[in-house]
Structures are given as structure tokens and as C-alpha cells.
Amino acid sequence: xxxxxxxxxxxxxxxxxxxxxxxxxxxxxxxxxxxxxxxxxxxxxxxxxxxxxxxxxxxxxxxxxxxxxxxxxxxxxxxxxxxxxxxxxxxxxxxxxxxxxxxxxxxxxxxxxxxxxxxxxxxxxxxxxxxxxxxxxxxxxxxxxxxxxxxxxxxxxxxxxxxxxxxxxxxxxxxxxxxxxxxxxxxxxxxxxxxxxxxxxxxxxxxxxxxxxxxxxxxxxxxxxxxxxxxxxxxxxxxxxxxxxxxxxxxxxxxxxxxxxxxxxxxxxxxxxxxxxxxxxxxxxxxxxxxxxxxxxxxxxxxxxxxxxxxxxxxxxxxxxxxxxxxxxxxxxxxxxxxxxxxxxxxxxxxxxxxxxxxxxxxxxxxxxxxxxxxxxxxxxxxxxxxxxxxxxxxxxxxxxxxxxxxxxxxxxxxxxxxxxxxxxxxxxxxxxxxxxxxxxxxxxxxxxxxxxxxxxxxxxxxxxxxxxxxxxxxxxxx
Numbered sequence: 001x002x003x004x005x006x007x008x009x010x011x012x013x014x015x016x017x018x019x020x021x022x023x024x025x026x027x028x029x030x031x032x033x034x035x036x037x038x039x040x041x042x043x044x045x046x047x048x049x050x051x052x053x054x055x056x057x058x059x060x061x062x063x064x065x066x067x068x069x070x071x072x073x074x075x076x077x078x079x080x081x082x083x084x085x086x087x088x089x090x091x092x093x094x095x096x097x098x099x100x101x102x103x104x105x106x107x108x109x110x111x112x113x114x115x116x117x118x119x120x121x122x123x124x125x126x127x128x129x130x131x132x133x134x135x136x137x138x139x140x141x142x143x144x145x146x147x148x149x150x151x152x153x154x155x156x157x158x159x160x161x162x163x164x165x166x167x168x169x170x171x172x173x174x175x176x177x178x179x180x181x182x183x184x185x186x187x188x189x190x191x192x193x194x195x196x197x198x199x200x201x202x203x204x205x206x207x208x209x210x211x212x213x214x215x216x217x218x219x220x221x222x223x224x225x226x227x228x229x230x231x232x233x234x235x236x237x238x239x240x241x242x243x244x245x246x247x248x249x250x251x252x253x254x255x256x257x258x259x260x261x262x263x264x265x266x267x268x269x270x271x272x273x274x275x276x277x278x279x280x281x282x283x284x285x286x287x288x289x290x291x292x293x294x295x296x297x298x299x300x301x302x303x304x305x306x307x308x309x310x311x312x313x314x315x316x317x318x319x320x321x322x323x324x325x326x327x328x329x330x331x332x333x334x335x336x337x338x339x340x341x342x343x344x345x346x347x348x349x350x351x352x353x354x355x356x357x358x359x360x361x362x363x364x365x366x367x368x369x370x371x372x373x374x375x376x377x378x379x380x381x382x383x384x385x386x387x388x389x390x391x392x393x394x395x396x397x398x399x400x401x402x403x404x405x406x407x408x409x410x411x412x413x414x415x416x417x418x419x420x421x422x423x424x425x426x427x428x429x430x431x432x433x434x435x436x437x438x439x440x441x442x443x444x445x446x447x448x449x450x451x452x453x454x455x456x457x458x459x460x461x462x463x464x465x466x467x468x469x470x471x472x473x474x475x476x477x478x479x
Contacts, residue, residue, distance in 0.1 A: 023038065023053065026045060035057045054077060057080065062085065070097060071094060116141075117133075118144075147171070158200070159181045165184060178200040180202040187209055198224075220241050228251075249280070256288060278297055284302070286350070321348060325345060327345055332414065342415060351403065356399050357398040360392055396413070
């Protein structure tokens with residue numbers, strides 16, 4: 001008689017177990033070992049089903065019509081590890097919604113209508129590693145929101161109008177930050193993210209990357225900051241990043257940068273290192289010729305003769321600085337038969353064409369020079385050498401230096417050839433010394449004669465003072 005009640009109890013127990021773990025009618029359930037996946041994607045749901053098995057680890061609720069989340073929705077799902085809520089109409093998440101979901105590792109809320117997140121939104125999700133919030137165009141993230149999830153390693157915030165970079169304090173475990181197409185202006189906050197490996201801040205409002213921004217990011221490998229308003233890259237900007245392998249800075253306003261934005265060990269010619277500055281305003285002058293030995297990707301914006309040239313197709317001689325004026329000496333003097341160099345005060349790199357106008361002839365050439373003969377010829381520096389100077393070399397000189405970046409004419413320079421100066425310098429000096437010696441001797445003789453003639457003997461002076469005691473002063477003067 002006792003067998004019947006026992007059988008009934010067993011049946012009831014089995015019924016309740018099956019009922020409690022039953023799959024919601026609008027979802028599909030798949031249990032595999034320790035994982036139980038419940039897929040409710042695209043079922044037209046307006047709320048979270050209340051009969052989701054408590055053992056669920058992966059819950060898919062994308063492409064429904066859910067508009068809000070509350071603590072009751074996931075209170076029994078203590079084993080929940082991955083939760084996808086993309087492409088719904090969620091505009092509100094109550095505080096403490098995830099208070100019982102301490103095992104949650106991934107939460108995806110892309111493409112919703114979220115309005116606000118607060119410092120209570122993610123309370124309880126203490127093990128959260130990946131948080132996806134992309135494509136919530138009106139989202140306001142209040143200060144302190146992310147400080148509740150210090151375990152976070154991957155944060156996706158693209159297309160959210162995000163601008164408040166004060167939210168990243170204390171996120172010392174963050175490895176990846178993706179926040180493209182927002183309103184970020186200041187990137188100095190990156191210095192607080194010491195474990196960061198990948199950062200994506202493309203299509204924002206960044207105009208400057210302050211020196212020291214990456215000093216604490218020793219692990220940083222990839223930087224994406226294309227499509228901003230960046231104008232300058234400070235020397236030493238990336239010098240602390242020894243693990244850096246990719247930098248995307250396309251479509252900015254960068255005009256130039258130097259080799260020392262990197263550290264000395266960065267191999268810029270390695271195929272494993274990628275640095276892209278395409279669609280900027282790069283001025284490919286002579287200061288940028290170091291690019292020729294690198295694999296840096298990009299194009300020249302100016303000068304016009306290399307506009308739109310890829311760096312990979314440029315040679316050293318294509319990087320040119322147009323001519324500029326330097327200090328000018330405009331008067332030269334040489335003795336007849338002597339040698340002199342007349343300098344052209346023009347700075348240019350490279351020097352491709354040279355033209356000198358002289359009183360004798362015009363001389364032109366290009367480097368390297370093959371003809372350096374005659375009384376007048378061009379040196380390897382572009383300056384002019386005058387040998388065995390003659391009177392016909394006296395006169396006005398002009399020089400013109402040029403390359404594909406431009407040309408410049410300087411002058412006049414005056415060369416004076418002194419026909420009487422040849423061999424006369426020593427003679428004039430000797431004559432001057434002799435004349436000085438003769439003059440000194442003559443002056444000494446004249447002084448001696450004058451002194452002897454007008455000197456008053458001692459005995460006459462004594463007699464005079466005896467006879468004229470009042471004239472002592474006069475006697476002294478006469479002496």
C-alpha cells in the first residue's frame with residue numbers, strides 16, 4: 001500500500017523538475033555538458049520570458065521588442081555567463097538589474113535606444129569582462145558608471161555620442177577600448193589605462209595628442225585615430241611603446257612629423273609594423289626624406305610636383321626643399337693673380353641646377369660637376385672659384401640655384417681686383433718702419449740741441465738769485 005504514494009511523490013518530483021527546467025515555448029534550448037544555451041532571437045518578445053531555465057549560461061535575446069530591463073528579469077539566472085540583447089528598443093536599465101549575475105562575463109546591448117547609464121546600472125556584475133554598448137546614439141554615461149566593473153577588459157562605445165572621458169578612472173584592467181564616431185576631444189585620459197593594448201578612437205574631434213599621453217601604456221599594440229583633426233605629432237610621442245605594431249592616422253590634418261616620434265628600436269622598415277598617414281596634408285620636403293627608408297604608408301599632399309605620390313614610390317631626390325636666402329657677403333677683394341671663392345647665399349636641398357653670371361661669361365651646371373677647369377669654375381658646393389684673378393674679373397656677379405621645388409637668384413656681388421697690391425705689401429711695411437725710426441732720431445736730436453742751448457748753468461743761477469731774490473720762481477721756470 002505504501003508503493004502507490006511513493007510512486008506519486010516520485011512522479012510529482014519529476015514533473016516539477018521538468019517544469020522548472022522546461023524551455024520557454026518561444027525559445028530554443030540546447031544543453032551541452034556544463035553549458036545551457038537559450039536562443040530567443042527574433043521572436044517578437046516585448047519582455048524577458050519568465051520561464052528561462054535557472055541553469056542557463058548563454059541567453060540570446062537579440063532582435064526583439066524589449067524596451068526596458070529590471071532586477072526581476074534575471075534574478076534567478078545565477079549561472080548566466082553571456083547575455084546578448086542587441087537590436088531591441090531598450091531605453092532604460094534599472095539600477096541593480098544584474099545584482100544576482102556575478103558570473104556574467106559578456107553583456108551586449110548594441111543597437112538599442114539607451115538614454116542613461118549610472119553607477120548603479122552594473123551593480124552585481126563584478127566579473128564582467130566584455131561590455132558592448134555601440135549604436136546607442138543618445139546614450140549618456142554618468143561619471144562612475146564603469147568604476148563598478150573594475151574587471152572589465154573590453155569596452156565598446158562606438159556611435160554613442162560619448163564625450164565624458166572622466167569615466168575611465170580605476171579601469172586598470174582594460175585591454176581594449178573602442179569608441180569610434182563620438183565626440184571625444186581630449187585623449188589624455190589614456191595615460192590612466194596602464195593595461196591597454198588596443199585603442200580605437202576614430203572619427204572623433206581630436207585635434208591634439210599631448211606629449212606623454214602614452215607614457216603609461218607599455219602594453220599598447222594598436223592605435224586607431226583616423227578621421228580626426230590631428231595636426232601635429234610631437235617628437236617622442238610613441239617613444240615608450242616598444243610593443244607597438246599598428247598606427248592608423250589616415251584622414252587627419254598632419255603636415256609633417258619626424259623620425260623621433262618613435263623610439264630608436266622601432267623597426268620602421270619591418271613588414272610587421274604598420275603606420276598609415278594616408279589622406280593627410282604631408283609636405284614631402286627635404287625634411288621628410290627619412291620616409292624613403294621605411295614602410296610607412298601615405299601620400300604627399302605638397303609640393304605640387306609630387307602631389308598624391310605614394311611614399312613607396314618616392315626616392316631620396318624626390319624629397320626637396322625649395323631655395324631660401326642665407327647670410328650674404330656682397331663685396332669681395334682679391335689681389336691680381338690671387339685666388340678667391342665667391343659664395344652663393346642660397347639654402348636648397350637638393351641642389352639640382354646652378355647658374356652664375358660673371359663679368360666674363362655665364363656658367364651653368366648641375367651636380368655632380370664634371371668640368372672644373374679654367375680661371376672661373378663652379379665648386380661642388382655650387383659656389384664660384386676665381387683663380388689667377390685678372391682685371392677682367394672685376395665687376396658684378398649673380399647666382400641662381402634651383403630644383404623642382406623652385407629657384408632663386410641672388411646678387412649682385414662685387415669683386416674688386418687690386419692691380420697695385422701684388423707684391424707691394426711687404427715693401428710698404430718696411431718703408432713705414434724705416435720712416436718711423438728716422439723720425440724718432442731726428443726728434444731726439446732736436447730736443448737735445450734745444451735743451452743744451454737754453455739750459456742755465458748752476459753758478460749763474462746762484463748769482464742771479466743773490467741779486468734778485470724775488471725772481472726765484474722765474475729762475476725755476478727758466479731751468
